Amino acid sequence: MSIIDKDKYFTNLPRDFYRCEERYRREIDVIYGRQWIYVAHISEFPEKGDYRACELPGGESVIVVRSADGDIKAFFNVCRHRGFSLCEPGAGKAKLFVCPYHKWTYDLNGGLRGAPSMPNGKYFDYADHGLKPVHIEIWRGFIFVSSASEVPEELGPRLDKITPEFAQLETEHLKVVHHKVYEIETNWKFLLENYLECYHCSAVHANSLCVPMDLPAIFSDVIDSIEVNEVAPMWIPLKSDSKSLSMDGEFVSSKLLGEFGRGVTPPGGFGAGFMIMPAVTGALFQSDYGVVHRIDPVSPTRTLLHNWWFVHEDAVEGVDYDFDNLIAVWEKTNPEDAYILERQQRGVQSRGFTPGPHDMRVEASMRAGLELYLQMMGDE
Amino acid sequence: MSIIDKDKYFTNLPRDFYRCEERYRREIDVIYGRQWIYVAHISEFPEKGDYRACELPGGESVIVVRSADGDIKAFFNVCRHRGFSLCEPGAGKAKLFVCPYHKWTYDLNGGLRGAPSMPNGKYFDYADHGLKPVHIEIWRGFIFVSSASEVPEELGPRLDKITPEFAQLETEHLKVVHHKVYEIETNWKFLLENYLECYHCSAVHANSLCVPMDLPAIFSDVIDSIEVNEVAPMWIPLKSDSKSLSMDGEFVSSKLLGEFGRGVTPPGGFGAGFMIMPAVTGALFQSDYGVVHRIDPVSPTRTLLHNWWFVHEDAVEGVDYDFDNLIAVWEKTNPEDAYILERQQRGVQSRGFTPGPHDMRVEASMRAGLELYLQMMGDE
């Protein structure tokens, strides 16, 4: 029995778990340094040389690039000479990566091509000093990386098993419409916990997420025992009169995804998605659009919430979708969570805080997430 | 003999005492976590449900409320479910306290009345999960709380003994006119030391506090040995031609306090007050108005100075007192101290700092305060 398990209920974690600097550093290493983390979608790299420098938790940075071979590769964004951050954060197009500090030059496969005054073999072999690769896995268009030393267990088979609907959605054929980052003064695990239960939805999201969502359906799906898995299914069921997760229940994009765009009618209340945890990457799709969330710790009391919005790769803004309408539900829901979680952080500072009782049914997923966290951290 | 005692004089504390993070955390625990701290006045809670969420040092927060029973109670401002900070800082009126996160609901006595999906007794007993009480003591209208596990020694008898004048002032019948918080980049113990000596007054407060104050009288009162007590008398004697602590020596409020408002003539140079330390709460009253100060550490090098101004509960602004005139002396005095103490903090950063000689007579109270600090911290 772990520290969160009581006789008839479970609790969240002790106070110091949410504010200790040393624990935070260990989390970055043990959790964020080992798991697969979502970074980008293949549609962002149509041609050779298209790249993106992606910032990850713990001050990490990774270059994702359509390589000379035509496949997508990932490298640490670090020059092998003096440790320079090779590319500024954001997207670009390159033939070579040239370090601005001393002009060391790398090709699109990461190979070192030139180091002024130090010809290949004179002091060292160029072959040993290419950009360091980062593990990469692409599943149905979504690109994940891991900066672990050992490659983590393959994601694809696990995701295929729990979310067969993504084959229908053909998520290789998406495009990113918007990416927003919310800064939240809270411990990242409060976002994890919040993400794992909809017990708060009626109080916090009454005028946003709950408008199109079938809240009772979420709880009816919950079972008493939820498996403790790094990869879990997750979806938002729609009310019977809602076609999409939108403020008016209508589709936000008229170009439906995958086979639904070819005449197949989406099942009633259709939603599909998955979650990777405890380092959170969450994907939530309806038949016309979807979002990916990612939670990045910055310090014990500061966290970034990423939100990417996707539509069909052929959808045209102003014709097939209205931008403001597309982002409306999450653009209202995310700040509601941010406000709540900052106040929770303040409360947990108190010496009057003791982890309280949680419902094994309506908060069951949260227990699974915390158990997994404790296992990975070696805390039980 | 403690580390501050030398042959013929005493010193302040070693350099690291004023800048060490670990010591700061222990001070919050051992000193601020154990002593009585002033939070509010009973006049702020005239009716059932009137409450105030008060922020205390160390990120602590406490709800003070006129309860369903009619008395004033205090609770940790923390929901028993997920640790949410139940009330935003400030005053309000409530029938129930409802947590915005999952709608757990508490009554004005702190009792848990409802937890959605978790009926009383199903997983746990509501009786065990009411808001956690905080120790509270009310003395002559002033409300003190302590978040200690054991209730600290009663304040009332100790304060009655050292400040019988407060019976004359009838401080139950005050009202709060103003509350201001000054942010100062200095260690909190420099405020403590500064508060405990008027050796600096002629240099720093020549055009503020010293205008109405009889400075020589302060030193004539000082004796060679001052007792080391948590609760001590403290007052500001007035010059013979001053009626109050005001810039022109005149009363700032025409509605005099207590029996002075009923025709009793204040003694010449009247002043009364007390100080609780080392976690400073200080009260300084004349016959027409008074102030309470409180010193809140925020970090080893950052401190908040609270100042509350009080007049008779029936005094009317614009008729009995002028607001700007009322606050003028302290509104000028406090920033003078803030400036001085920020420069002192900078000086003590130097490796050239060694604690210097202090006068056993004119700085005697300071020695008592530091001795008490060292005793509580177990440093001698």
Next chain:
Amino acid sequence: MSIIDKDKYFTNLPRDFYRCEERYRREIDVIYGRQWIYVAHISEFPEKGDYRACELPGGESVIVVRSADGDIKAFFNVCRHRGFSLCEPGAGKAKLFVCPYHKWTYDLNGGLRGAPSMPNGKYFDYADHGLKPVHIEIWRGFIFVSSASEVPEELGPRLDKITPEFAQLETEHLKVVHHKVYEIETNWKFLLENYLECYHCSAVHANSLCVPMDLPAIFSDVIDSIEVNEVAPMWIPLKSDSKSLSMDGEFVSSKLLGEFGRGVTPPGGFGAGFMIMPAVTGALFQSDYGVVHRIDPVSPTRTLLHNWWFVHEDAVEGVDYDFDNLIAVWEKTNPEDAYILERQQRGVQSRGFTPGPHDMRVEASMRAGLELYLQMMGDE
């Protein structure tokens, strides 16, 4: 062999050396607390009582003053009573130093002259409580101080040996035209390393420093083995058609320095200078003007770069030199380095960073600087 030495090359330091708080504090103590640090020029103190309060790394502050004896002295900027920072940063003129807190008064030789209520000999002897002296050495007009307990090895003989040109320049007869401080979000050792190699100059300073500088000449001077000394020669050779380190290669001040102002023709490409390290003070002079640089750590990831500009003491602005023209090269060069070094700091945060290979020839001085650092820190 130290941790930076490999078979055929050397590297920079491991990742944690550039971000660890504990190491930073030890560096302040062991390096910045022991070495000579440049603070001012004698021309800033023409008359008795002229003083400057100088802020040094680690929150240190020192008063440099033309004393009652007529010589220049240095004291910790700390009142011996309560540790007050006696003088605000910057220059002034004083007959006595009076502490604003309690009016303790010191003369220009640092002697305590008065402490209100505590006459000399009553509790302590004034003679024991003068301002604490700081080691001072003046070499050819440049004033260096050290807050070490033991006086460091004399600078003058060492500087005379490596930079005899300063006798020609007669640097006692300079004046300070400008002092600028750049805030850079990087570890101070990246500035040290950057200062010690010109391998980056062609990429980073193509349109600033490299315009008048003879870059190949720098590398032709480099030898394979550079001595590891605290004091080292350093100069910027000019292109054959450049007279000074200016954007157009012309003199920036028509009043040439020292004997060059009296008709002696400067040698072709003339430059002279020295560097004290690892706590960097660097001086770079041409025949018409010069600069002094100083690098002040503020935290493991924050550093200040000081730049002072000097011309002949008789040069007149608008007549002999144009201010904007005078500062142009370094005012363009310094921000280029700042930008680069902030990106390097970001790169080295990555777990993908490993110290890379450096050229024993073109980066040789950097090896010497890092070796000296490791020796002083006791890391090898």
